[in-house]
Amino acid sequence: xxxxxLIVQTLNGLQLGVLLFLIxxxxxxxxxxxxxxxxxxxxxxxxxxxxxxxxxxxTGNFFFALILALGAALAFGLILEFAVFRxxxxxxxxxxxxxTFGIIIFLNQGVKLLWGASPLSLPMPEIFSGSIxxxxxxxxxxxxxxxxxxxLVVALILYLLVGHTRAGMLVRAGATNAxxxxxxxxxxxxxxxxxxxxxxxxxxxxxxxxxxxxSVEPGMGDTILILAFVVIVIGGIGSIRGAxxxxxIIGLVDTLGRSFAVDILRLxxxxxxARTVGPAIASMLIYLLMAVVLYLRxxxxxxxxxxx
Amino acid sequence: MADVALSSSSAARRSLLAGNVLPIxxxxxxxxxxxxxxxSAEAYLLSLVTRVMIFAIAALSLDLLIGYxxxxxxxxxxxxxxxxxxxxxxGAHEIHDALISLPxxxxxxxxxxxxxxxxxxxxxxxxxxMITLAFGQMVFFIATxxxxxxxxxxxTIRLRSTLAGFSVFASDRALYYVCFACLLGAYLLCRVLxxxxxxxxxxGARENALRMGTIGFEVYRxxxxxxxxxxxxAGLAGFLLSNATDFVSPAYMAWQRSGDLLIMVILGGMxxxxxxxxxxxxxxxxxxxxxxxxxxxxxxxxxxxxxVAVFARGGLIGVGTRLRGMLRG
Amino acid sequence: xxxxxxxxxxxxxxxxxxxxxxxxxxxxxxxxLHAVIGPNGAGKTTLINQVSGLLAPDAGRIAFAGEDIxxxxxxxxxxxxxxxxxxITSILPRFSVLENVAxxxxxxxxxxxxxxxxxxxxxxxxxxxxxxxxxxxxxxxxDAAAADLxxxxxxxxxxxxxxxxxxxxxxxxxxxxxxxxxxxDRLVAVLRSLxxxxxxxxxxxxxxxxxxxxDRISVMIYGRILTSxxxxxVRADPQVVAAYLGDEME
Numbered sequence: 034x035x036x037x038x039l040i041v042q043t044l045n046g047l048q049l050g051v052l053l054f055l056i057x058x059x060x061x062x063x064x065x066x067x068x069x070x071x072x073x074x075x076x077x078x079x080x081x082x083x084x085x086x087x088x089x090x091x092t093g094n095f096f097f098a099l100i101l102a103l104g105a106a107l108a109f110g111l112i113l114e115f116a117v118f119r120x121x122x123x124x125x126x127x128x129x130x131x132x133t134f135g136i137i138i139f140l141n142q143g144v145k146l147l148w149g150a151s152p153l154s155l156p157m158p159e160i161f162s163g164s165i166x167x168x169x170x171x172x173x174x175x176x177x178x179x180x181x182x183x184x185l186v187v188a189l190i191l192y193l194l195v196g197h198t199r200a201g202m203l204v205r206a207g208a209t210n211a212x213x214x215x216x217x218x219x220x221x222x223x224x225x226x227x228x229x230x231x232x233x234x235x236x237x238x239x240x241x242x243x244x245x246x247x248s249v250e251p252g253m254g255d256t257i258l259i260l261a262f263v264v265i266v267i268g269g270i271g272s273i274r275g276a277x278x279x280x281x282i283i284g285l286v287d288t289l290g291r292s293f294a295v296d297i298l299r300l301x302x303x304x305x306x307a308r309t310v311g312p313a314i315a316s317m318l319i320y321l322l323m324a325v326v327l328y329l330r331x332x333x334x335x336x337x338x339x340x341x
Numbered sequence: 342m343a344d345v346a347l348s349s350s351s352a353a354r355r356s357l358l359a360g361n362v363l364p365i366x367x368x369x370x371x372x373x374x375x376x377x378x379x380x381s382a383e384a385y386l387l388s389l390v391t392r393v394m395i396f397a398i399a400a401l402s403l404d405l406l407i408g409y410x411x412x413x414x415x416x417x418x419x420x421x422x423x424x425x426x427x428x429x430x431x432g433a434h435e436i437h438d439a440l441i442s443l444p445x446x447x448x449x450x451x452x453x454x455x456x457x458x459x460x461x462x463x464x465x466x467x468x469x470x471m472i473t474l475a476f477g478q479m480v481f482f483i484a485t486x487x488x489x490x491x492x493x494x495x496x497t498i499r500l501r502s503t504l505a506g507f508s509v510f511a512s513d514r515a516l517y518y519v520c521f522a523c524l525l526g527a528y529l530l531c532r533v534l535x536x537x538x539x540x541x542x543x544x545g546a547r548e549n550a551l552r553m554g555t556i557g558f559e560v561y562r563x564x565x566x567x568x569x570x571x572x573x574x575a576g577l578a579g580f581l582l583s584n585a586t587d588f589v590s591p592a593y594m595a596w597q598r599s600g601d602l603l604i605m606v607i608l609g610g611m612x613x614x615x616x617x618x619x620x621x622x623x624x625x626x627x628x629x630x631x632x633x634x635x636x637x638x639x640x641x642x643x644x645x646x647x648x649v650a651v652f653a654r655g656g657l658i659g660v661g662t663r664l665r666g667m668l669r670g
Numbered sequence: 671x672x673x674x675x676x677x678x679x680x681x682x683x684x685x686x687x688x689x690x691x692x693x694x695x696x697x698x699x700x701x702x703l704h705a706v707i708g709p710n711g712a713g714k715t716t717l718i719n720q721v722s723g724l725l726a727p728d729a730g731r732i733a734f735a736g737e738d739i740x741x742x743x744x745x746x747x748x749x750x751x752x753x754x755x756x757x758i759t760s761i762l763p764r765f766s767v768l769e770n771v772a773x774x775x776x777x778x779x780x781x782x783x784x785x786x787x788x789x790x791x792x793x794x795x796x797x798x799x800x801x802x803x804x805x806x807x808x809x810x811x812x813d814a815a816a817a818d819l820x821x822x823x824x825x826x827x828x829x830x831x832x833x834x835x836x837x838x839x840x841x842x843x844x845x846x847x848x849x850x851x852x853x854x855d856r857l858v859a860v861l862r863s864l865x866x867x868x869x870x871x872x873x874x875x876x877x878x879x880x881x882x883x884x885d886r887i888s889v890m891i892y893g894r895i896l897t898s899x900x901x902x903x904v905r906a907d908p909q910v911v912a913a914y915l916g917d918e919m920e
Contacts, residue, residue, distance in 0.1 A: 070467060120651055126467055127413050131607055131650035134600045139643025146637055259478050259596060266471045309489065316482035320475050324460045327472055331464045538776060538784040538792075545773055548762040555722060555760075556835060557748035557777035566783075 037171050042292045043285065048177045050284025051184030055239035056257060057264040057276040058191060059232020065208030065271020065337045066228050069118065070126050072133035074236055074261070075254030076140040081106045081237025082244040082253065083144055086153045095158040102241055103234055110233030114226060122225070141251045152248035155241075180242050187235065188277055195273055204228060208271035208337040260287075263319055267326045271337025279334065283319050290318040363658075364528070364615040371521050375514055387513045388585070389629060393622045394520045395581045398527045400605040400617035402574035405531055407603070408612030409540070410567055411547040412462075413470050416477025417602050420450040420572040422484060422594030424579020429496040429589035433489075439502040439509070443580055450576025451569050453480070458568040462561055477599050484591035495590025502584050510584050520581050524618070527574055531614050534570070543567050608649055610658030619657055673736055674699050675839050675869045681720060681730035683893075690716045691727065692893040698839065703861075703870040705880045708890035709914055714873040715757055717890070718843045721871075722754045723747045735838055749777065751838030755828035757847050757873075763817035767808060767827060770816050771799035774834035802834040806860050822853030829860060840868050846876040858882055881905070889914060 060074050084102035092098055117136065121129050156162075157176045164172045195201035203224055207214045215221040240254070247253065264283055268275025295311035302310075326334065371394060378386040399421050406412040424446035431442045457476045464472055485493045501510040510516045534540045546553050546560040553560050583589045592598070601624065609620025627645075631638035653660060674697035683691040690713045698704045706714055719725040721732055723744035731740045739747050748754075762770050772795045776782055779794060789795065803809045806826040811819065819827060825845050832840055845861070846854045858879045864870065865883060874880050880887065881901050888898040889910050897907055904910055 064467065068467075070470065117647060117651075124650075126470060127407065127603070127607065127611075128650045130413070130415065130470065130600070131604055132647045134597075134604070135643045135646030135650065137643070138639050138646065142637055142639035142643065146640065255597070259474060262471045263475050266468055266475070270467060312486040312488075313483045316486055317479050320479035323472065323475055324457075327464055327468065328460050331468065333468070533786055536788045536790065537786055538782045538789040540785075541769070541773060541776070541789040542782050545762055545765065548764060549760060551724075552756075552760045552762065552831075553773070554744040555724075555748050555754055556774045556831065557745050558782065559743075559745045563782075 038292065039289075040168070040171055041173060042288055044173060044177065044181070046285035046288035047281065048181050048184075048284070049288055050281035051181050051188075052239050052243055053257070053260055053264050053284055054277050054280035055184055055187060055235050055242075056261040057268070057280050058187075058273055059229075059235040060261050061265040061268065061270055061272060061276045062204065062208065062228050063232050064265065066204060066211060067122055067207075067225050068211065069122055070129045070133065071118070072130060072258065073113065073136040073140070074232070075258030076137055077106060077110055077233050077236035077254070078240040078257060079144065079249075079251070079254035080109060080140070081240030082155070082249040083148060083153070083240075084237070085241040085244055086148075086155050086249055089155055095156070098155075099241055103237055106237030106240075107230055107234050110237075111226065111230055114229050118229070137255070141255075145251045150251060152250040154248060155244040157245035174246075176245060180246075183242060187238070191273055200227070205337070260319070263323050265333075267323055267333055269333030269336035272333070272335040275333060275335035283322070286322060287315075287319050291315040294318075364618075367615060367618055368521075368525055368528075371524070375517055384513060387517050389625070391513070391517050391520050391585050392582075393625050394517075394524045395578050395585060396602070396605065396625060397618040397621040398520075398524050398581070399575045399578035400602055400609070400621045401524075401527050401531055401614060402571040402578070403602050404606045404611060404614055404617040405534070405567060405571045405574075407606060408614075408616075409535060409544050409547060410564060412564060412568065413603075414461075414473040414568075414571075415470050415596070415599050415603065416457075416473035416475070416480075417571075417575055418594045418596070418598035419477040419480040420454065420575035421579040421582060421598070422480060422589075422591070423449040423453055424576035425583035425589040425593050426484060426490070426496075426579075427576075428502060428580055428583040429498055430490055432498050432500065433496060437500045437503050438506070439504045439580075442502055443577075446576045446580040447573045450579070451573040454569045454572025455565070458565045458572075462564050462568065474596055474599070477594060477596055481591050481594045481596070484594065491590065493591060495588060495592070498583055498587045498589065501587065502580075516581075516585060520585070523577060523581060527577065528614060528618070530574075534567075535614070539563065539566070604646060604649070608653070608656050610656030613658055616656055616658045623657060672700050674733075675735060676721070676871060677733040678717075678721065679731050679733070681717070681727050681732065683716065683720060683725065683727050683729075690893050691720065694730070694890075694893070694895055696888050696895060696898065698869050698871050700869055701866065702885040703865050703872055703883050704886045704888065705872045705874060705884035706888050706890055707874060707877075707880055707914070708896075710875075711892075712890040713893040714890055715843055716893075718754060718841050718871075718873060722752060722841055748835065751836065752841065753832035753835040753837035753839070754841035755825075755832050755843060755845055757843040759821075759824045759828060761816045761824060761827055761831070763815070765816055766812065767803065767814050767816050767819065768796060768799055768812040770827060771802050771830050771834045772796055774831045775799050775802075778834075778836050799834055802830045805833060805863065806830045807856065820853075822849045822856070825849055825853070825857060826860065829857070829864075833864070837868055840864070840870040842870060842872045842874075844873055844875060846874060846879055854879060 056074065056078055060071065063069055063071050081102055084105045085098045088098035088101040089095060113136070117132060121132055161175045161179050164174050167173050195204055203214060203219055207221070207224055211221060260283065264279045265276055267283070268279030294315035295307050298307035298311050298314070371390070374390055375387060399417065403414065403417045406414050427446035427449045428442045431445060436442065461469055461472050461476070490496050501508070503509065510519060535544065542553065542558050543563045546563060550560050579593070582593065605620040605624045606617045607620065608623055609618065610616030628642070631641055655662070676698040678694055678696050681691050681694040694717060706717065708714055716725065720727045723742060727740070731738055733739065734747065734750065734752055769790065775795045775798045776789065800809060800812060803812055806829050808823060808826050808830060811823060816827060825847070829842070829845060845857055849857065854876055861883055872883065884901055886898060887901055887904045889896040889904060891913055896913060897904065897910060
């Protein structure tokens with residue numbers, strides 16, 4: 034267990050955490066304000082990546098691709114909202130689960146149709162493509178630092194928007210008691226659309242930013258979607274602050290857990306069983322964490338609707 | 342509607358046959374299929390309908406939870422997987438006797454249901470859905486990391502379960518009838534449970550958990566017990582599944598499979614028990630048919646599900662009831 | 671001097687900065703009907719919620735049949751005989767009227783961890799249920815779905831459910847809420863027939879009912895008990911008339 038590895042993996046954990054936050058933020062707001070379970074949020078993330086690849090192919094420039102992809106992702110999200118989700122706000126969660134599940138199946142197959150099943154790649158911008166020396170002996174990819182940085186900037190913007198603007202106040206109020214906000218004369222439909230659109234863009238942004246590091250393939254949104262759900266459940270539905278904290282915790286626990294589980298277990302048992310059991314336990318860690326948190330606080334750490 | 346029918350016992354006795362036409366037809370159809378299949382593509386039909394029956398068992402157990410308890414479990418496939426892996430893991434150690442592997446399968450799923458149910462049932466609504474999903478994922482990832490048992494690629498099962506030394510499941514026909522018996526047994530068990538004192542408290546909790554508490558019932562306990570029973574029945578389905586496919590892999594408990602189970606129950610008609618059977622059949626048969634049409638059949642399947650969710654209230658049974666009502670004028 | 675069936679001592683509760691229950695001390699003696707009246711927002715339902723266990727008080731204690739129940743969960747209190755009805759009707763709408771009550775009977779009669787047999791057919795449960803329904807005048811509606819009942823009938827059902835629990839104390843939260851004069855009179859007759867058999871704590875707005883039924887009245891304002899006494903005493907108390915009764919009395 035070297036310090037270098039520890040530092041690198043901590044940074045990787047932060048990067049995962051920030052990525053999770055970008056996805057979870059939109060998810061928790063949509064949940065909190067509209068009481069809408071959107072399983073299709075993961076495909077927004079995937080779509081962002083695919084659109085970026087497509088626009089990069091057309092423009093040859095990452096930043097143009099980023100902006101165009103964000104716009105296209107937003108447009109697509111709004112179309113989905115208009116065509117499907119709007120009809121489901123008043124339905125019970127089960128129907129929402131089924132419908133958005135159907136959308137996942139449709140879109141996962143759809144991208145296969147359009148772009149084929151093999152993984153695609155998106156090159157990262159030249160200036161960020163190297164590694165820098167953080168400390169003697171620690172070389173870390175610049176792009177991952179960019180992800181961490183942009184994620185923190187987004188978190189700050191969200192914090193200011195939600196906490197210190199009138200629109201943000203409406204969002205927070207909506208997350209606590211949407212019918213009341215509507216009864217007070219606020220155009221709740223427009224609020225929903227804005228919240229939803231924002232969430233879509235955040236997810237798409239996450240997909241675009243991670244695309245240079247991971248491969249872009251059908252179904253890439255599915256696993257991260259569940260992690261995002263764990264994040265918002267631990268953080269408390271409707272709470273940006275909760276999502277931020279939970280995302281970082283989960284990113285760190287998962288990454289560090291996977292790296293060091295075997296080593297930590299070796300302190301207690303022989304190398305061979307440690308190597309077998311280690312990965313299994315590592316994959317369980319965040320779910321155990323979730324179980325403990327929910328056992329003590331069944332509504333998460335910072336639930337928007339008050340203590341349950 | 343099922344609740345009021347259950348309570349008015351004299352009326353129920355009168356309409357005992359009438360109310361049960363559909364389930365009776367279903368089971369007669371399942372029972373007679375092998376005879377019909379002998380004249381055509383026997384192996385294919387038998388294996389297809391065997392799969393339908395196995396998933397029908399799992400869907401039944403899920404209907405117990407979502408239809409009668411409003412406990413929307415999005416991790417139910419995990420129990421199927423646990424049951425299947427019990428067979429697979431024991432098989433890898435050359436233990437093939439069903440007298441050992443079946444109780445092991447049931448115990449594994451029941452224990453997991455108990456341990457996770459304790460946590461899950463303290464949450465409500467959306468949290469419950471999410472936490473069951475997450476626990477299902479957890480089991481999935483544990484299975485993928487089980488390198489000695491195939492990990493991601495899964496485990497082939499060399500020998501189907503034997504019963505005290507007899508190769509009871511060896512032939513597809515025999516397996517078919519075993520699955521049929523299990524489905525019938527599971528269905529009857531669920532019917533009995535729902536009508537019992539225990540079941541009534543459980544159903545009452547779905548209607549108004551607060552009221553049940555103020556009458557003197559500790560609702561949590563009843564839900565936990567039902568959650569364990571549901572998990573165990575799905576574990577039985579897993580036991581049968583691994584025998585039917587001679588294979589077990591983490592894919593059996595992917596969260597998408599849990600989603601499939603939810604769709605089966607809703608498609609057929611939630612809260613009716615036989616709706617789950619119909620839904621399982623409709624889902625798997627549609628899947629089979631569509632996938633024969635085009636490689637990209639999921640592009641059709643996805644929107645189909647969306648339409649089901651948006652429009653088909655009460656599932657196929659609900660549609661059937663409305664049609665009957667319209668025909669009667 | 672007999673022991674009170676219910677004794678509430680210095681009960682207090684805050685919701686944020688708002689003191690909704692302020693050092694409430696009150697008791698219900700065996701055989702008496704103790705009415706709690708007061709304007710809307712006085713904290714009467716909050717008080718009942720704390721007694722039945724739905725809300726935890728911040729301070730004070732509650733003793734029921736001589737035992738401290740302050741920390742006990744709702745279902746345990748109910749199992750001990752603390753029965754309540756709700757101000758906003760809380761029944762099982764899709765169950766029949768009979769089954770609504772039969773479930774309350776079931777909670778007291780043997781184990782509910784029976785997994786076989788048809789609960790709906792059990793005479794052991796249905797007979798006492800029917801008896802309770804008869805007492806409130808709903809016997810002829812036994813097979814109807816509870817959701818199909820009129821508002822007044824639902825209020826009567828609430829009382830029937832409480833009765834079926836073989837209660838040691840009835841906590842009734844505005845049973846007349848939303849009823850017309852006729853239905854209210856019927857409910858008053860029902861309550862009068864129950865009066866001698868069960869101690870009752872009755873929260874009500876309907877002053878006709880209160881003065882017709884109560885042995886003792888406590889007046890609650892802003893979470894505090896202003897005064898307690900016999901109906902005549904309370905009616906005559908100038909503080910009460912000024913604060914509350916002045917508007918209510920015809």
